[in-house]
Structures are given as C-alpha cells and as structure tokens.
Amino acid sequence: MNKVQVIESVLKANDAVARANRHRLHQQGILSLNIMSAPGSGKTSLLEQTISHLPHDCRSAVLVGDLQTSRDAERLSRLISQVTQINTGSGCHLSAAMVADGLDSLDLTQVDILFIENVGNMVCPAAHDLGEDARVVLLSLPEGDDKVAKYPTLFQPADVILLNKMDLLEILGFDCGSVRADLSKINTRAPLIPISCRSGVGLDEWLRWLTNRINTSSVE
Amino acid sequence: MHELYLAQELLNQVLQSVSDHPDAKVCAVEIEVGPMKQIVLEAMELAWRSVVEGSLADQSVLHQVEVPITAQCRNCTRTFEAAIDSYQCPECRQADVQIMKGHEIILKSITLEEIKAGEREQGASH
Ligand SMILES: Nc1nc2c(ncn2[C@@H]2O[C@H](COP(=O)(O)OP(=O)(O)OP(=O)(O)O)[C@@H](O)[C@H]2O)c(=O)[nH]1
Ligand SMILES: [Mg+2]
Numbered sequence: 619m620n621k622v623q624v625i626e627s628v629l630k631a632n633d634a635v636a637r638a639n640r641h642r643l644h645q646q647g648i649l650s651l652n653i654m655s656a657p658g659s660g661k662t663s664l665l666e667q668t669i670s671h672l673p674h675d676c677r678s679a680v681l682v683g684d685l686q687t688s689r690d691a692e693r694l695s696r697l698i699s700q701v702t703q704i705n706t707g708s709g710c711h712l713s714a715a716m717v718a719d720g721l722d723s724l725d726l727t728q729v730d731i732l733f734i735e736n737v738g739n740m741v742c743p744a745a746h747d748l749g750e751d752a753r754v755v756l757l758s759l760p761e762g763d764d765k766v767a768k769y770p771t772l773f774q775p776a777d778v779i780l781l782n783k784m785d786l787l788e789i790l791g792f793d794c795g796s797v798r799a800d801l802s803k804i805n806t807r808a809p810l811i812p813i814s815c816r817s818g819v820g821l822d823e824w825l826r827w828l829t830n831r832i833n834t835s836s837v838e
Numbered sequence: 839m840h841e842l843y844l845a846q847e848l849l850n851q852v853l854q855s856v857s858d859h860p861d862a863k864v865c866a867v868e869i870e871v872g873p874m875k876q877i878v879l880e881a882m883e884l885a886w887r888s889v890v891e892g893s894l895a896d897q898s899v900l901h902q903v904e905v906p907i908t909a910q911c912r913n914c915t916r917t918f919e920a921a922i923d924s925y926q927c928p929e930c931r932q933a934d935v936q937i938m939k940g941h942e943i944i945l946k947s948i949t950l951e952e953i954k955a956g957e958r959e960q961g962a963s964h
C-alpha cells in the first residue's frame with residue numbers, strides 16, 4: 619500500500635479555464651456578468667430590456683446557456699448580432715470551457731459588455747466560476763419569498779440581486795420583508811433591486827448599477 | 839445534481855496523479871468536501887461507483903470528509919465559522935464575507951496497491 623498525497627481542487631480544470639477567460643476578457647477591456655436564477659425568473663427578459671436601454675456606445679454580446687433549443691438566442695438576436703446559444707444537453711450549468719468556446723464564436727474586439735445567461739438552475743451554476751466579473755442573481759415573485767434561505771449558495775456570492783415580476787406583487791402576496799430578513803444573514807453586500815421586466819419598474823435603478831459597474835471597471 | 843460531473847473530474851485527476859505508477863491500482867481516494875458545493879454525499883458515492891467502473895480505480899473506496907465553512911468579514915476582517923445558511927459576522931453583524939474554506943472539493947490523497955502479476959493477467963482475460 620502506498621499513499622500519495624495530492625491536495626488539489628477537484629474543479630482545478632474548470633478554475634484554470636475560468637482564469638483564462640477572465641484574463642482574455644480583461645485584455646479586451648470587456649466587463650462580464652454571469653446571470654443566474656431558477657428557470658423562468660426572467661433572465662432573457664432582463665437582457666432584452668437591458669440591451670435596448672444601454673447607451674449606444676456600449677456594445678453588448680450574449681452567451682446564453684440552455685439544455686435545449688436556441689429560443690433565447692433567437693429572442694436576443696432581434697436586438698443585437700453577437701449572440702451565441704450554448705446547448706448543454708444534459709448539463710445543468712455552464713462550465714468555463716463552454717464559455718471559452720462561446721468566446722471563440724464572438725468578435726471580442728467589438729464588445730464592451732458580455733452577458734452570460736446561465737442555465738436556469740439554483741444550485742449547480744453557483745458552484746462554477748466562468749471567469750465573470752460579477753454575478754447577477756434574479757429571484758422572481760412567483761417562486762416564493764422563501765428562496766433566499768433555501769438556496770443560500772446562489773445568493774451568498776451575488777453582486778446584485780434583482781427581485782423580478784414586481785407587477786405581480788399584489789396578486790401573489792409576496793413578502794419582500796422576508797427576503798430582506800433572509801439576506802441580512804446571507805448577503806448584505808449586494809443591493810436588492812425590485813424590478814419588473816413587464817412594467818419597467820426599477821429598471822432605471824438596475825441600469826444605474828450596471829453603468830456604475832462599467833465605469834468603475836474601465837477605471838481599474 | 840452535479841455529482842456525476844464532479845466524480846468524472848475527480849477520476850480524471852486521480853488517474854492523472856497516478857500515471858507515473860503504472861503497476862498500481864487505486865484502492866482508496868480521500869476528498870475534502872466543502873458544504874458550499876452542495877454535494878449530496880450518497881449521490882457522490884453512487885456517481886463515483888459508476889465512473890470508476892473499468893478504470894484503474896475500479897472497486898476503490900471514496901472517503902469524503904466534510905469541512906466547516908471559514909469566512910472572513912469584508913467589513914471588519916474577523917474570521918469566523920459560517921454556516922451554509924448564515925454568513926453573518928459575529929462582530930459587526932454584516933453578511934459580507936470572503937469564503938476562505940468550504941467552497942471547494944479537494945482531492946487529498948490516493949491510496950495505491952501494487953497489481954500482482956496474476957491479477958493483471960486475470961484482468962486482461964476479461
Ligand atoms: N408578469 C411578468 N412576467 C415576466 C416578467 N419578466 C419575465 N416575465 C415572463 O416570465 C417568463 C419567463 O421569462 P424568461 O425571460 O424567458 O425567463 P428566463 O429566466 O430567461 O427562463 P430560462 O432561460 O428558461 O431559464 C416569460 O413568459 C416572460 O414573459 C415580469 O417582470 N413580469
Ligand atoms: Mg432564458
């Protein structure tokens with residue numbers, strides 16, 4: 619019997635690719651955001667709203683992950699040309715390697731901000747670094763006001779949390795106070811911004827957060 | 839949910855680490871599991887059983903050791919043990935932390951056993 623000591627992270631391969639992605643994006647001066655939520659919280663809707671409201675000198679690109687179909691990419695390519703759909707097949711999250719392939723499909727010299735829409739899932743995407751600069755997490759009202767406490771590993775590393783579908787607040791009787799109370803134990807750093815991609819409420823505050831982030835990263 | 843993927847990554851890493859021991863087979867693998875990776879230990883065990891089949895690590899035992907989450911407060915720099923559902927600093931009550939430990943899965947050691955000549959022939963016959 620012979621014991622070999624190793625001490626290596628099992629996601630070493632993913633982490634190394636994530637670092638390479640981050641380096642590649644920074645070299646091009648691109649800010650990248652990893653957008654995560656449950657299926658149907660409104661990630662693609664948020665991107666549709668965001669892309670149409672960004673200033674014209676801010677050129678965006680999207681990598682969008684789904685198990686199947688290119689429907690999200692089709693929706694987004696009505697607004698911008700640099701959109702790539704990544705189909706993960708049975709994979710429940712994007713990996714850094716898939717993002718690296720996705721980057722090859724884009725003309726990065728023409729991009730200022732890269733949105734990566736992750737596969738709709740509240741567990742696995744949170745465990746995989748893609749090389750992003752910031753994590754945007756969405757929670758939509760129909761999912762229930764208990765989700766921050768139930769999925770702490772998604773919300774803990776978030777840089778901004780968007781509470782979407784606020785237009786349904788009254789119908790659903792959603793308790794925003796309970797979300798804030800849970801966040802006080804899990805993440806007090808990320809601002810919580812209530813929005814509605816339907817009515818447009820709160821989108822100005824989200825766009826302010828985003829523009830601020832773009833400006834601070836270009837100063838660095 | 840991502841246990842199968844992790845088991846596969848782990849196996850790749852194990853096989854790579856032992857590639858300079860051609861006369862040995864893997865009989866045990868020890869990993870440190872951070873709670874923030876949200877691994878279900880039983881599912882990881884099953885995933886390991888299925889990925890190792892037919893490899894040098896076939897029949898190997900997977901030892902999983904759970905480690906606590908260590909967090910450092912970004913607000914007051916205090917280091918403390920966090921829980922999966924609470925990252926609140928005991929000093930300043932903020933929940934704005936850097937995770938120092940507990941968000942990784944770490945391969946710690948591999949136990950090898952020499953393959954005896956007879957065993958190898960047997961292995962080659964099927
Ligand atoms: N009422 C209401 N519906 C919304 C809002 N935002 C999105 N939706 C609807 O919610 C559904 C899902 O929205 P998507 O943007 O496709 O959600 P997604 O997170 O991209 O979904 P996946 O990519 O499948 O995970 C669609 O029918 C949207 O029209 C909102 O603010 N209010
Ligand atoms: Mg979508």
Ligand SMILES: [Zn+2]
Nearest residue numbers: 911914927930
């Ligand atoms: Zn503190």
